[in-house]
Every structure is written in structure tokens, then in C-alpha cells.
Amino acid sequence: MxxxxxxxxxxxxxxxxxxxxxxxxxxxxxxxxxxxxxxxxxxxxxxxxxxxxxxxxxxxxxxxxxxxxxxxxxxxxxxxxxxxxxxxxxxxxxxxxxxxxxxxxxxxxxxxxxxxxxxxxxxxxxxxxxxxxxxxxxxxxxxxxxxxxxxxxxxxxxxxxxxxxxxxxxxxxxxxxxxxxxxxxxxxxxxxxxxxxxxxxxxxxxxxxxxxxxxxxxxLHRSWEDTLAELKAIFGRAISESRGNILIPAFSVGRAQELLYLFHLYAKDWDLSRWTVCLDSPMAIEATKVYIHHYPLMDEDFKRFVRMHPGNHPLMANVQFIQSTDESIALNDIHQGLIIIAGSGMCTGGRIRSHLEHNLWRSECDIIICGFQALGTPGRALVDGVEELTVNGKSLKVAATIHTVGGLSxxxxxxxxxxxxxxxxxxxxxxxxxxxxxxxxxxxxxxxxxxxxxxxxxxxxxxxxxxxxxxxxxxxxxxxxxxxx
The missing domain is CATH 3.60.15.10 (Ribonuclease Z/Hydroxyacylglutathione hydrolase-like)
Incomplete structure (x- = not known):
């Protein structure tokens, strides 16, 4: 035995x-x-x-x-x-x-x-x-x-x-x-x-x-209250200084849906009406539909919020779903006012690479890192303060402001x-x-x-x-x- x-x-x-x-x-x-x-x-x-x-x-x-x-x-x-x-x-x-x-x-x-x-x-x-x-x-x-x-x-x-x-x-x-x-x-x-x-x-x-x-x-992660205050400060600074785009590399399952929910909950408090929120990930879009389908698994606060706002689902409201490659490429011609959520979460591939290529070297842009970054990944390099990063075969100066928001983990x-x-x-x-x-x-x-x-x-x-x-x-x-x- x-x-x-x-x-x-x-x-x-x-x-x-x-x-x-x-x-x-x-x-x-x-x-x-x-x-x-x-x-x-x-x-x-x-x-x-x-x-x-x-x-x-x-x-x-x-x-x-x-x-x-x-x-x-x-x-x-x-x-x-x-x-x-x-x-x-x-x-x-x-x-x-x-x-x-x-x-x-x-x-x-x-x-x-x-x-x-x-x-x-x-x-x-x-x-x-x-x-x-x-x-x-x-x-x-x-x-x-x-x-x-x-x-x-x-x-x-x-x-x-x-x-x-x-x-x-x-x-x-x-x-x-x-x-x-x-x-x-x-x-x-x-x-x-x-x-x-x-x-x-x-x-x-x-x-x-x-x-x-x-x-x-x-x-130890920052408290939830401090994390919300940190995000509010990032958006507030970007608005007050008329800064460029905000990129958020995010895992397509879990983190992307959490961000959409927060952007809906705090749209007014964070003055997000000045921004266009884009979920640029076909996989994250499909995963969001799975989240909505499995509504009974959510916590009571989420279910209560959905019941109180029929027809305005918090994971679907005030966000542009970017499906096609052409739509994603078109975002690179916009230099201000976008919050782009895209995979991959560690910047190893996916559409976030293209957005980094067009925004990482711009000092007026912000990058919010909000998930675990494994050793050897571009995301980990950004967290560790690298001054240059190779993206799609191009060596780029890291001029954008990098924010590590660990409280979203x-x-x-x-x-x-x-x-x-x-x-x-x-x-x-x-x-x-x-x-x-x-x-x-x-x-x-x-x-x-x-x-x-x-x-x-x-x-x-x-x-x-x-x-x-x-x-x-x-x-x-x-x-x-x-x-x-």
C-alpha cells in the first residue's frame, strides 16, 4: 500500500x-x-x-x-x-x-x-x-x-x-x-x-x-482603500496635466473584469468621463461574457449592484470592446485620452506590445502594472525600473511613468x-x-x-x-x- x-x-x-x-x-x-x-x-x-x-x-x-x-x-x-x-x-x-x-x-x-x-x-x-x-x-x-x-x-x-x-x-x-x-x-x-x-x-x-x-x-499588499486612492490620483494627475494615454497590461481573465467593474463604480469619482476606456482583447471580451453568464457565483455586492441597475451591466457599460486587429491598430493614432486594457498581463505578447511600442517612449503617458510579473518578462523589467525595453524588435526608451499598483492583485x-x-x-x-x-x-x-x-x-x-x-x-x-x- x-x-x-x-x-x-x-x-x-x-x-x-x-x-x-x-x-x-x-x-x-x-x-x-x-x-x-x-x-x-x-x-x-x-x-x-x-x-x-x-x-x-x-x-x-x-x-x-x-x-x-x-x-x-x-x-x-x-x-x-x-x-x-x-x-x-x-x-x-x-x-x-x-x-x-x-x-x-x-x-x-x-x-x-x-x-x-x-x-x-x-x-x-x-x-x-x-x-x-x-x-x-x-x-x-x-x-x-x-x-x-x-x-x-x-x-x-x-x-x-x-x-x-x-x-x-x-x-x-x-x-x-x-x-x-x-x-x-x-x-x-x-x-x-x-x-x-x-x-x-x-x-x-x-x-x-x-x-x-x-x-x-x-x-503585504496595500489596503483596498489606499489602492482606490492611488488609482484616483493617477487619473487625476493625468487629467490635470493633460497627459497622454494610460496603458494597463492585464490578464484577460480576472483582472480585466475587475478593472471594468471599478471603472463603472468610480466613473464619477475618478472623472472618467474625460477618458475612453478600451478593452482591447478578444479573449478578455469573451471571458467577460463568461463572467456575466455565471452571475450566481459573484459576491452579494456585485449581484445587488446588477439588480439595482437593470440594462446597465457593470462589466459592459462605458467601455469600447475592441475586437478586430484594424480597430486595435487605429488606437495607435490617438495620443491622448485613452485608457487601454490589453493583454498579455506580463507584456510577453498580445496587443499590449503594440500599444507599448507607440506609447512607452512618450513621457506624457502612464503604464499601470497591476498583476504579478514573472522573472524574465517585460512587465517584470518595467517594475524593476529598466531604462530601455525591446518591444517588437525595437529598443525603446522607457519615458512613460510606470505605476505598480499591487493592491489590485x-x-x-x-x-x-x-x-x-x-x-x-x-x-x-x-x-x-x-x-x-x-x-x-x-x-x-x-x-x-x-x-x-x-x-x-x-x-x-x-x-x-x-x-x-x-x-x-x-x-x-x-x-x-x-x-x-
């Missing part, structure tokens, strides 16, 4: 979530996400999986973001045929996001193949295609929050609202190998209490092991992570994933020093670490790191 958990992604870094649960020789994946960041990071998506795809019985998917779902088409391409259990809203969002990812993979392969042809080298194939996406979408099994379901022999799961994006779930897994019974709770990506649109993350009382994200384990900060963990009875063993090493080390230190939160035992997972779940509450590693390969 055996039960093990091996960590094959989001270890010492934020992206690429992928954890292999094995019970009596049968294998199940928690997430199968894409690695994001610089070119070298993303090249790792082409490396072989550390397991045999056909041997995976099922996948349990926490939410739709690409760093959690993005390699599912590749998994199916390599022979996985089992069910993918996830929340109903996540299934709807994945239908949009994975198709968009396939399109980007195709475009990236085409660009690289032009360069390879010039060097006389063989062409490459896209990581996966739209046909691969269609194949994997047929495997999705939509669930609701609170539903108990056996997803593999010896493993049952219950989805709880994680409050991160629409459909995001933290997972309660009951594991039984015939000799031992253990309960593991996987946070997925945890949201924040009091944020607009979504309900607050749920708490869980008991676990034998907590697997928790740590994206902002070394940081959809990830729990250090205090919120500790508070969520603190609801567990008896401080169960804790393993951190989904965070950079520095962030994890500081969070572990804070947990160790605070007697109210101190886990029985704790660690940050490393790539290839394999944990013997039967030995809990002891964290017994069967092998660690490179030994697993």
Missing part, C-alpha cells in the same frame, strides 16, 4: 503548476500548467513530462489560468485520455483560454521557423494546436462547489471557492490506500477577502497536509496566506508551492516565528521532490530534487 505526492512544477517559481498524486500505483495530476517567463523558461514547456501521459488516470484542475491549465492539450496530445475534473466556470474559461494559447503557439512557431529557415535548420511544430485543444476539451467534467466525487480509486475530491478568479477552487482530497487515510488540502491560487466581484476564499478546518501557494509570501499576500492557514486546527504540516524561493523563505520564517501559526513541520517543495503521504504528520521525502529523475 502506498500514497505519494511528487512535485513537477511551480517549485521555486510561480508558474507551471503540476503535482503528481500516486495511490497504489494509480496516478492523478493536480493541475498541468504552462511555464511562463522569459524565452528560456518557456522553452522548458517542450521538455518531456517526467511521467507517462497515458498512465495518468485523471486530472483535477484548480482553475483556468494558463500556468495551471496550459499544458493539458500537450498532455492529451501525448496520450492522456482520462477525465479532467474542474469547476463548471473553469471549463467554460478554458475553452477560450486554451484556444487562444494554441493560436499563440502557432504564431510563435511560424515566427521561429522563418528564422530557422534562414539558418538552414529544420522547422519546429507548435507545442499544441487547436485540434489538440478540441480533443482535450472533450475530457472536461464540470463540477460545482461543494460536490464530493471519487476521481480515482482511493481519491475523492471536494471543490471549495478560492476567490481568485471565476471558478477558481481550492481542493480537499481524501486519500485512502487501504491502510492509511489522509486528507490533503491544495490551495490552488488563493484570492483575497473583500475584493470586488468574487466571493471571499473559503476556509477549511482540518487537514493532514496543506499544500499552499506562496506567490506573495514576502509581501488577485493573490493573497503574506498576512492573508497566514490567516488562511491559521484556520486549520492543530497547525498541520505545510508544503509551499507556486512561489519564488525568496518569497517562500520569508513566509516560512514568519510562520516559524509566530507561535499562532507555527506548523508541525513545513518545507518549500523543490522540483522532483517526492513526499510519502502515509508518513504524515512527518514530512518524509522518498527522494528529493534531481534524484527523482
Amino acid at each position: 502506498s500514497m505519494t505526492l511528487t512535485f513537477w512544477g511551480a517549485t521555486g517559481e510561480v508558474t507551471g503548476s503540476c503535482h503528481l498524486l500516486e495511490v497504489n500505483g494509480k496516478q492523478l495530476l493536480l493541475d498541468c500548467g504552462m511555464i511562463q517567463g522569459g524565452k528560456q523558461d518557456e522553452a522548458r514547456n517542450r521538455l518531456p513530462f517526467a511521467f507517462e501521459a497515458p498512465a495518468i488516470v485523471a486530472v483535477v484542475l484548480s482553475h483556468a489560468h494558463i500556468d495551471h491549465s496550459g499544458r493539458l492539450p500537450l498532455l492529451a496530445k501525448q496520450g492522456f485520455k482520462g477525465p479532467i475534473y474542474t469547476h463548471r466556470a473553469t471549463a467554460d474559461l478554458c475553452a477560450i483560454m486554451l484556444r487562444d494559447a494554441a493560436m499563440l503557439q502557432q504564431r510563435d512557431a511560424e515566427r521561429q521557423n522563418v528564422k530557422l529557415a534562414r539558418k538552414g535548420q529544420d522547422p519546429i511544430e507548435p507545442l499544441f494546436t487547436e485540434e489538440d485543444v478540441d480533443r482535450v476539451l472533450e475530457l472536461f467534467v464540470p463540477l460545482e462547489y461543494g460536490t464530493d466525487l471519487q476521481v480515482m480509486e482511493g481519491v475523492s475530491v471536494r471543490f471549495r471557492d478560492a476567490g481568485h478568479i471565476l471558478g477558481s477552487a481550492l481542493l480537499e482530497l481524501d486519500i485512502d490506500d487501504g491502510k492509511h487515510r489522509k486528507k490533503m488540502v491544495f490551495s490552488g491560487d488563493l484570492g483575497r477577502a473583500g475584493m470586488p466581484i468574487l466571493k471571499d476564499p473559503e476556509f477549511v478546518d482540518r487537514a493532514d497536509l496543506v499544500l499552499m501557494e506562496s506567490t506573495y509570501g514576502n509581501r 488577485a493573490h493573497a499576500d503574506q498576512a492573508e496566506l497566514m490567516r488562511w492557514y491559521g484556520h486549520f486546527v492543530d497547525n498541520p504540516p505545510l508544503v509551499l508551492v507556486h512561489g519564488e524561493t525568496e518569497s517562500q523563505e520569508e513566509l516560512l520564517q514568519c510562520l516559524q516565528e509566530d507561535p499562532n501559526f507555527r506548523p508541525q513541520t513545513m518545507a518549500a517543495a523543490k522540483l522532483g521532490d517526492c513526499l510519502d503521504l502515509a508518513a504524515l504528520p512527518e514530512l518524509r521525502w522518498l527522494y528529493q530534487g534531481k534524484q527523482a529523475q
Whole structure:
């Protein structure tokens, strides 16, 4: 009899979530996400999986973001045929996001193949295609929050609202190998209490092991009140000084919808009638429709607002939806008065690149960074104060004012992570994933020093670490790191 958990992604870094649960020789994946960041990071998506795809019985998917779902088409391409259990809203969002990812993979392969042809080298194939996406979408099994379901022999799961994006779930897994019974709770990506649109993350009382994200384990976000004041000041300064456009690189799912809601709520207070708000992202537009469709999942304030303003939906009002490429290009001829929300959120691709090309070098423009920026991405370079940035092959001086508005983050900060963990009875063993090493080390230190939160035992997972779940509450590693390969 055996039960093990091996960590094959989001270890010492934020992206690429992928954890292999094995019970009596049968294998199940928690997430199968894409690695994001610089070119070298993303090249790792082409490396072989550390397991045999056909041997995976099922996948349990926490939410739709690409760093959690993005390699599912590749998994199916390599022979996985089992069910993918996830929340109903996540299934709807994945239908949009994975198709968009396939399109980007195709475009990236085409660009690289032009360069390879010039060097006389063989062409490459896209990581996966739209046909691969269609194949994997047929495997999705939509669930609701609170539903108990056996997803593999010896493993049952219950989805709880994680409050991160629409459909995001933290997972309660009951594991039984015939000799031992253990309960593991996987946070997925945890949201924040009091944020607009979504309900607050749920708490869980008991676990034998907590697997928790740590994206902002070394940081405290600004309060919601201070964040709103900061945004108001940015817009007020831009108006009073007759400045240029405001660009907001934003994730198409979650952040874009939150911004639309805020712009509707505070249109008068922020004097936004002087601005034209443009959502320049076909994927974000489609995701917004999914948000509207899943209206019952929203928090009470959002639902009350919608009921009080029939025919003036807060995610659809006072905004121009920019669908076509020609419409997007036309925005580059307007040098003042635009608030452009566009992807990608880390400035690695998408239409935001074109808008940066036309606005980044202009001192009268503003760039609002309002989401996590992975190491190696252009967005991270802007946050870190780079003076020049290469965009679409052109080296541009960074003359626009860069604003980092961390209070809009959809990830729990250090205090919120500790508070969520603190609801567990008896401080169960804790393993951190989904965070950079520095962030994890500081969070572990804070947990160790605070007697109210101190886990029985704790660690940050490393790539290839394999944990013997039967030995809990002891964290017994069967092998660690490179030994697993």
C-alpha cells in the first residue's frame, strides 16, 4: 500500500503548476500548467513530462489560468485520455483560454521557423494546436462547489471557492490506500477577502497536509482603500496635466473584469468621463461574457449592484470592446485620452506590445502594472525600473511613468496566506508551492516565528521532490530534487 505526492512544477517559481498524486500505483495530476517567463523558461514547456501521459488516470484542475491549465492539450496530445475534473466556470474559461494559447503557439512557431529557415535548420511544430485543444476539451467534467466525487480509486475530491478568479477552487482530497487515510488540502491560487466581484476564499478546518501557494509570501499588499486612492490620483494627475494615454497590461481573465467593474463604480469619482476606456482583447471580451453568464457565483455586492441597475451591466457599460486587429491598430493614432486594457498581463505578447511600442517612449503617458510579473518578462523589467525595453524588435526608451499598483492583485499576500492557514486546527504540516524561493523563505520564517501559526513541520517543495503521504504528520521525502529523475 502506498500514497505519494511528487512535485513537477511551480517549485521555486510561480508558474507551471503540476503535482503528481500516486495511490497504489494509480496516478492523478493536480493541475498541468504552462511555464511562463522569459524565452528560456518557456522553452522548458517542450521538455518531456517526467511521467507517462497515458498512465495518468485523471486530472483535477484548480482553475483556468494558463500556468495551471496550459499544458493539458500537450498532455492529451501525448496520450492522456482520462477525465479532467474542474469547476463548471473553469471549463467554460478554458475553452477560450486554451484556444487562444494554441493560436499563440502557432504564431510563435511560424515566427521561429522563418528564422530557422534562414539558418538552414529544420522547422519546429507548435507545442499544441487547436485540434489538440478540441480533443482535450472533450475530457472536461464540470463540477460545482461543494460536490464530493471519487476521481480515482482511493481519491475523492471536494471543490471549495478560492476567490481568485471565476471558478477558481481550492481542493480537499481524501486519500485512502487501504491502510492509511489522509486528507490533503491544495490551495490552488488563493484570492483575497473583500475584493470586488468574487466571493471571499473559503476556509477549511482540518487537514493532514496543506499544500499552499506562496506567490506573495514576502509581501503585504496595500489596503483596498489606499489602492482606490492611488488609482484616483493617477487619473487625476493625468487629467490635470493633460497627459497622454494610460496603458494597463492585464490578464484577460480576472483582472480585466475587475478593472471594468471599478471603472463603472468610480466613473464619477475618478472623472472618467474625460477618458475612453478600451478593452482591447478578444479573449478578455469573451471571458467577460463568461463572467456575466455565471452571475450566481459573484459576491452579494456585485449581484445587488446588477439588480439595482437593470440594462446597465457593470462589466459592459462605458467601455469600447475592441475586437478586430484594424480597430486595435487605429488606437495607435490617438495620443491622448485613452485608457487601454490589453493583454498579455506580463507584456510577453498580445496587443499590449503594440500599444507599448507607440506609447512607452512618450513621457506624457502612464503604464499601470497591476498583476504579478514573472522573472524574465517585460512587465517584470518595467517594475524593476529598466531604462530601455525591446518591444517588437525595437529598443525603446522607457519615458512613460510606470505605476505598480499591487493592491489590485488577485493573490493573497503574506498576512492573508497566514490567516488562511491559521484556520486549520492543530497547525498541520505545510508544503509551499507556486512561489519564488525568496518569497517562500520569508513566509516560512514568519510562520516559524509566530507561535499562532507555527506548523508541525513545513518545507518549500523543490522540483522532483517526492513526499510519502502515509508518513504524515512527518514530512518524509522518498527522494528529493534531481534524484527523482
